[in-house]
Amino acid sequence: xxxxxxxxVIGLGYVGLPLALAACExxxxxxxxxxxxxxxxxxxxxESPLRHIDGARIRKAVASGLLVPSTDFDxxxxxxxxxxxxxxxxxxxxEPDLSFVEATARAVAARLRRGQLVVLESTTYPGTTRxxxxxxxxxxxxxxxxxxxxxYSPEREDPGNxxxxxxxxxxxxxxxxxxxxxxxxxxxxxxxxxxIPVSSPEVAEAxxxxxxxxxxxxxxxxxxxxxxxxxxxxxxxxxxxxxxxxPFGFVPFWPGPGLGGHCIPVDPFYLAWRxxxxxxxxxxxxxxxxxxxxxxxxxxxxxxxxxxxxFARGLNGARVLLxxxxxxxxxxxxxxxxxxxxxxxxxxxxxxxxYHDPHVPEIPRTRxxxxxxxIRSVPLDPDRLGALDAAVVVTDHDAxxxxxxxxxxxxxxxxxxxxxxxxxxxVVGD
Numbered sequence: 001x002x003x004x005x006x007x008x009v010i011g012l013g014y015v016g017l018p019l020a021l022a023a024c025e026x027x028x029x030x031x032x033x034x035x036x037x038x039x040x041x042x043x044x045x046x047e048s049p050l051r052h053i054d055g056a057r058i059r060k061a062v063a064s065g066l067l068v069p070s071t072d073f074d075x076x077x078x079x080x081x082x083x084x085x086x087x088x089x090x091x092x093x094x095e096p097d098l099s100f101v102e103a104t105a106r107a108v109a110a111r112l113r114r115g116q117l118v119v120l121e122s123t124t125y126p127g128t129t130r131x132x133x134x135x136x137x138x139x140x141x142x143x144x145x146x147x148x149x150x151x152y153s154p155e156r157e158d159p160g161n162x163x164x165x166x167x168x169x170x171x172x173x174x175x176x177x178x179x180x181x182x183x184x185x186x187x188x189x190x191x192x193x194x195x196i197p198v199s200s201p202e203v204a205e206a207x208x209x210x211x212x213x214x215x216x217x218x219x220x221x222x223x224x225x226x227x228x229x230x231x232x233x234x235x236x237x238x239x240x241x242x243x244x245x246x247p248f249g250f251v252p253f254w255p256g257p258g259l260g261g262h263c264i265p266v267d268p269f270y271l272a273w274r275x276x277x278x279x280x281x282x283x284x285x286x287x288x289x290x291x292x293x294x295x296x297x298x299x300x301x302x303x304x305x306x307x308x309x310x311f312a313r314g315l316n317g318a319r320v321l322l323x324x325x326x327x328x329x330x331x332x333x334x335x336x337x338x339x340x341x342x343x344x345x346x347x348x349x350x351x352x353x354x355y356h357d358p359h360v361p362e363i364p365r366t367r368x369x370x371x372x373x374x375i376r377s378v379p380l381d382p383d384r385l386g387a388l389d390a391a392v393v394v395t396d397h398d399a400x401x402x403x404x405x406x407x408x409x410x411x412x413x414x415x416x417x418x419x420x421x422x423x424x425x426x427v428v429g430d
Contacts, residue, residue, distance in 0.1 A: 258338030260327025324395020
């Protein structure tokens with residue numbers, strides 16, 4: 001089992017594509033596999049499916065022959081290492097849905113050969129690598145540690161953050177045995193600046209999920225604090241800014257309309273579900289999930305309250321603009337965006353909803369909100385803004401003309417604190 005030069009990356013989305021490019025840029029040969037047949041021709045032409053990934057990087061990798069996008073999983077037979085970067089969503093009852101991981105593991109197993117390294121990167125509960133993936137691979141008759149190596153290295157992507165690219169984000173690696181850890185560590189060190197080996201896959205799995213639980217709990221805390229500050233007549237953003245002047249013992253978190261993205265709204269429930277297997281209730285995690293899940297309802301309630309107070313009317317028939325449907329600033333990622341939950345709740349109360357998002361010209365099909373697919377972003381023109389009853393700031397993109405919005409919209413409910421310094425009586429916080 002020598003040096004791993006040829007690798008396969010399965011899943012060319014927000015995690016797999018930047019990973020594949022980082023590996024190519026370090027001189028590795030990469031087969032990029034994805035089940036989405038429409039994505040592969042675009043990548044082969046050097047077109048980026050993700051706004052924050054420069055198409056020039058893809059064109060260079062493809063032109064050099066180092067990146068080969070494909071839907072042919074039989075190419076797995078010819079690589080030294082396989083990196084699995086597939087989604088781990090929640091089921092209908094907020095239980096872990098490992099169907100993508102299991103299906104991918106079966107696809108790998110069907111082509112597994114002696115000497116290969118298999119690494120799972122998908123965020124999941126502690127135990128998945130050895131309890132779910134390993135038995136599928138070993139059903140071939142090959143054995144982990146003897147015939148192939150198995151490891152877990154959690155993705156830590158932050159889409160749209162130019163300061164922390166794949167190569168600059170430290171990597172955790174936990175292998176099924178010391179040899180697997182050494183081998184996976186050596187592979188990642190070829191294209192990541194800092195790699196930290198840990199004692200087991202379970203430690204790496206737990207570390208990743210705890211990173212996201214930490215954020216989810218603190219976001220829930222600050223959202224609850226926001227509601228209290230409003231009742232006390234305090235600007236929660238000013239309070240947090242004041243607290244953040246303390247140079248130790250405090251990390252600022254900022255309130256918003258709810259959680260979005262693939263990780264933070266999902267991963268805490270993986271940990272809570274896993275805790276029940278050990279006869280324990282993860283009470284902090286579950287409470288944080290409840291608070292974060294109620295934020296879209298809170299936003300709609302605040303809008304209804306302000307509409308009644310200012311215009312003596314309710315939401316039925318109101319013309320409401322949602323500003324931003326991406327889950328965070330300056331990206332086009334709408335996964336688990338709270339905008340969609342707010343939209344559905346507004347529509348249920350009779351509001352006529354539209355949206356503006358400079359990064360999402362059209363809402364893609366999602367599992368949770370199929371009725372919104374195909375709706376297009378509207379421009380912030382004076383006639384449209386003047387005809388609104390209210391605008392709700394959901395995502396604080398830098399490309400939005402906030403001064404124009406505040407000048408022309410009759411009411412702006414600002415869930416992100418983006419417009420608070422403009423000094424307009426039209427702006428209210430949630």
